[in-house]
Amino acid sequence: MSRDYLQIENFVQDAMLSRALHAAFDYGLIDRLLAGPLDAADCVSERMDESGARFLLQMLTAANVVTLADRRAELSDEFRQALRYRDLLQTKLKFAQMLAADYFGGMDHLLRSAEDFMAHSVLFDLFDYGNCTQVTPASCLQASRWMELTTMLTRYEAPVCAEHYAFDQHRQMLDVGGNSGEFALQVCRRADRLQAMVLDLPAVCAVGQRHLQGTAEQARVSFQPGNMLQDDFPAVDLVTWKSVLHDWPDEHAAHLLRRTYESLLPGGSILIFERQVWDFSQYATSYGLLPVFLFFRSYRTADDYRDLLQQAGFVEIDVQTIELEVPFLLATARRD
Numbered sequence: 001m002s003r004d005y006l007q008i009e010n011f012v013q014d015a016m017l018s019r020a021l022h023a024a025f026d027y028g029l030i031d032r033l034l035a036g037p038l039d040a041a042d043c044v045s046e047r048m049d050e051s052g053a054r055f056l057l058q059m060l061t062a063a064n065v066v067t068l069a070d071r072r073a074e075l076s077d078e079f080r081q082a083l084r085y086r087d088l089l090q091t092k093l094k095f096a097q098m099l100a101a102d103y104f105g106g107m108d109h110l111l112r113s114a115e116d117f118m119a120h121s122v123l124f125d126l127f128d129y130g131n132c133t134q135v136t137p138a139s140c141l142q143a144s145r146w147m148e149l150t151t152m153l154t155r156y157e158a159p160v161c162a163e164h165y166a167f168d169q170h171r172q173m174l175d176v177g178g179n180s181g182e183f184a185l186q187v188c189r190r191a192d193r194l195q196a197m198v199l200d201l202p203a204v205c206a207v208g209q210r211h212l213q214g215t216a217e218q219a220r221v222s223f224q225p226g227n228m229l230q231d232d233f234p235a236v237d238l239v240t241w242k243s244v245l246h247d248w249p250d251e252h253a254a255h256l257l258r259r260t261y262e263s264l265l266p267g268g269s270i271l272i273f274e275r276q277v278w279d280f281s282q283y284a285t286s287y288g289l290l291p292v293f294l295f296f297r298s299y300r301t302a303d304d305y306r307d308l309l310q311q312a313g314f315v316e317i318d319v320q321t322i323e324l325e326v327p328f329l330l331a332t333a334r335r336d
Helices: 006-011 015-026 028-036 050-062 077-103 107-112 112-119 121-126 137-163 183-190 202-212 250-263 286-292 301-311
Strands: 068-071 073-077 172-176 195-200 220-224 236-240 264-275 314-323 325-335
Touching: 006 015, 006 028, 006 077, 015 077, 015 286, 028 073, 050 068, 050 172, 050 195, 050 264, 073 112, 073 202, 077 107, 077 121, 077 286, 107 112, 112 121, 121 236, 137 183, 137 202, 137 264, 137 325, 172 183, 172 250, 183 195, 183 220, 195 202, 220 236, 236 250, 250 264, 250 301, 264 301, 301 314, 301 325
Parallel strands: 172 195, 172 236, 195 220, 236 264
Antiparallel strands: 068 073, 264 325, 314 325
8 A cells, every 4th residue: 555654654753762763774773683683782883882782772672663672682573564665764864853953953943933944944954946046066966955855755655646646647747846756757657658747947857867767767757947937837738736836925826826727738637736734733743754844834725725726717626635644635626
């Protein structure tokens, strides 16, 4: 099932225990335990003395990563299952640590205003699109830093979207703000006659082209460097917006949806797949979700998207909620 990856959430909930797991990966301990049980004394290394190793093993035991009996440590069955999604697990741990200071040290800025948080946060320093208009080694390196996170999240979210929408009814798809092309790649794997184009900033497209090299779908996914606010969209029968529109205030989002409507072939469709606003008192506040919940001011409700689509001229508007770590919305509509 496409949602099986959600089991990793059990290992990124608590900040203290998650940080210990991150260290265990970094120190090579998880790989050593994959090879077989270890005596606690064998966990000592140049980077950990005996007390440090004992502390780490106890933390991993508390996190159900390790079972510890008679000083023998081995990976739990539950954690071995979660390691099927190791790439996502390690990415979440890496970026949560990278952005932890924005929450634990920057709460005053986070609560004061969006402008104050943007001016002081690691998050908006990481997601800096300003240098992506030119293709240089420095701009591609900067873009690749945040694209690592967005690509990995999309790798697991896109198949869920594809379970709820028949992409194979279309022939030409434009993925606006399509990042590394991962969403287009996942969709094309499930719709073998679909041709996809990714519209994004030049440096992002350059990194994306490298990302798709060697894949079977590479020939069916092209990249169009450009500015989504200004450059013309090609005429297609499907335009997709995956985790993009929350980056834009309402007036820009309305403009982008009108441009989408105008670019679609008659009868063509729009698809929006986004996190929607959620109640933090009703969902687990997971350490691993730091990179997405720090954007809490940016998410919209289902009604917000329904109104924006209606204002742009779309008909047959359908908005459904899909529960993942947090609620996603899948909005579809058609140009009359």
